[in-house]
Amino acid sequence: MPKISEEKRRARQAQILEAATRCFARDGFHHTTMEEVVRESGLSPGAIYCYFRSKQEMVEAISAVRHARDQALLDELASAASLRKGLDRLALALVRMLEDAKEKQRRKVSIQFWAESLHDARIRKVAERGLRQRGGLTAALRTAQRSGELPAGVDVESLSRVLFALFQGFILQQAWEPGLDSGAYVRTAMALIKGILSKAAPAPRRKAAKAVTGLL
Amino acid sequence: MPKISEEKRRARQAQILEAATRCFARDGFHHTTMEEVVRESGLSPGAIYCYFRSKQEMVEAISAVRHARDQALLDELASAASLRKGLDRLALALVRMLEDAKEKQRRKVSIQFWAESLHDARIRKVAERGLRQRGGLTAALRTAQRSGELPAGVDVESLSRVLFALFQGFILQQAWEPGLDSGAYVRTAMALIKGILSKAAPAPRRKAAKAVTGLL
């Protein structure tokens, strides 16, 4: 059967998306022509349109991939036994991410999606999944509050926004200044957050500990 | 020579920039055609090209205006006598800003400039002025550190980044969710920052107070 295997098909799709992502990171997707994607991917216009019905659809696919990565970053931390530990894992993951030069480039594409989501309904829909994800974080913070790890007076809704902001602002600044000291940033941000955690961490009783699981 | 007065010239320019900003906030500037700006401004294509040599130049002019506003927001706080007081003023100014629906719309344009600055050299140049501005904030924090208001262990460079991030992330989240509780966000963010200020604020000697001036 000369029909391409599902595996090959995925590989081609990835080839296109990666080429396009490189172009987008370099020039922005409004300045990237299909011809450039064609050149960068080493394929032909027709081939690309075998996999994506339009440039727009390709952009959306990349948007979805980008958001999935952001989500993975936070999800990876969900298994922490406590807020404190979760934060430590988040810090570690962030720093690790920054070591990947490719990923650094891709972050630029994420920022373009922020802008695009403000007027493109389809991109917005993808972005909104990320917003819902913050709901999960808020819930986790609430649990931490019940377990005593977080003082009762803290507004968990706002705190989750603050945590997101620290992440988003960092992405942005790093795109502008690739050489920034990310370790220092993460440490300082962590210090800030830990500053409002309850001074004496509660004796993490089994139950409480469990509740916090899947937290941040 | 039918040269119009300088005053009229400025008025026309403002008329164009405001129309363009409305279009850009609504549709993004890559989806905004000159024809739309023409329609929104009530002028003619030729007239617009009397005031701006290209769409790009118009975009740059708006970019400059946007960044000037951001700067003003921070500059307004520069006259505080201490970090603590500066933060309070910043908080106040932020909340005030959010009450202006028009300004809310314009924020969307700022986000587009973030994206655009990643590959457009001219826009980037404007954005970089904003980055340099952070240098001022860092210096101010350093002064606060010397005065004892900020513990010696804090990395002021990172802290200024964190403060910027809190601002940027907020802008972004507010663009996505216009109804978010900005008061709560600002309070929580402030609580975080104040959490790392020295427990006992130093007697703000005149000299120290002065140093903090022009701070945040």
Add this chain to the structure above:
Amino acid sequence: MPKISEEKRRARQAQILEAATRCFARDGFHHTTMEEVVRESGLSPGAIYCYFRSKQEMVEAISAVRHARDQALLDELASAASLRKGLDRLALALVRMLEDAKEKQRRKVSIQFWAESLHDARIRKVAERGLRQRGGLTAALRTAQRSGELPAGVDVESLSRVLFALFQGFILQQAWEPGLDSGAYVRTAMALIKGILSKAAPAPRRKAAKAVTGLL
């Protein structure tokens, strides 16, 4: 006012439609590219899109013009005092039409619209107006039948179809063989039709004569 006058606007539109019609007659509209229309019209692509939103819209405009001419041809005969006289006028008009070489070319475009109307809803709609026009012819024949000019046994619905067919078939054959003897064709066709008219034309009483007015 540099705004173009309505007159000039119409002239430009005509310029485009005529250029396009020449192309269509020569190459068929599926083989005619916009670039060719551009060349033939002496304008630029953009100029054409100032007057027509798409190639399709341009085709429709021409279709409407074509059908209007066909209609005019029949309408011109509507003022005859009797069926017999109406037929004579039709014959004359047909022959006259065939002397115009340009019109001869345009007939080719009409035939293309016949084909196109079979699957293009918009073109079909225009063609259907032509069909409705046959209704008028049928009514006129019925009047002639009442007045005794046409024998009672004749099915007027079918007869109007036959008259249309004689017209359509002629258009087609003339497109294939531009040199055909149109006078002879018309004479023969007329002889056929007159062959079924009542042998003794009824005394055309005023009333009857009037009724026939607006006939064929």
Add this chain to the structure above:
Amino acid sequence: MPKISEEKRRARQAQILEAATRCFARDGFHHTTMEEVVRESGLSPGAIYCYFRSKQEMVEAISAVRHARDQALLDELASAASLRKGLDRLALALVRMLEDAKEKQRRKVSIQFWAESLHDARIRKVAERGLRQRGGLTAALRTAQRSGELPAGVDVESLSRVLFALFQGFILQQAWEPGLDSGAYVRTAMALIKGILSKAAPAPRRKAAKAVTGLL
């Protein structure tokens, strides 16, 4: 060599042509893509190109088939012993044809060939065979004239054109209005033609009868 039998080859070819004809009747051949023909035929692009070197060649093949059918329609009547009888057989054959819904669809394709023949040299060539066929009809009419069945004053060249026109116009009208009363049309058309036949049919002598053979 994996050469398939001639029989299979023909079957495949027919399969393709039938699928293509369905597509062409439905959408017109300019709007029909090879992909659609592929889908409709159940084959693959490559397979189709085994049997036809190009879309054009496929179109030509269908054109030839269409014209052969038209010819057959007239040829079938060629064995009549007199013009009058021949016309009766033609009438019968026409009505019979109209009962076949498939054939009705295919007529639409014929109309497209009329249009296409106006600028496509290859299609034109096929159409011209149809024109030559009219020559045969003219000759037959001339024979009928000699035999006295047709009055001497009739221009046989024109009459054959008229007969063709009645056929062509009917095809066209039926494509537009599939529900038209074809029986009535045929009866009326026949009445018209018979109206100019010699009142008293000549004693059809053997010779004359033979001459008329192959007539209409």
Add this chain to the structure above:
DNA sequence: TATGAATGAGATTTCATTCAT
């Protein structure tokens, strides 16, 4: 022969910009 992914020339359309008025 048959497959179908891939090709790439070429079509339509857009839109920032110009220039005669």
Add this chain to the structure above:
DNA sequence: TATGAATGAAATCTCATTCAT
């Protein structure tokens, strides 16, 4: 200065055709 019709380079996308398998 101001107008707006016109320009034309360039972008997206299509689809008849090919060719490695």
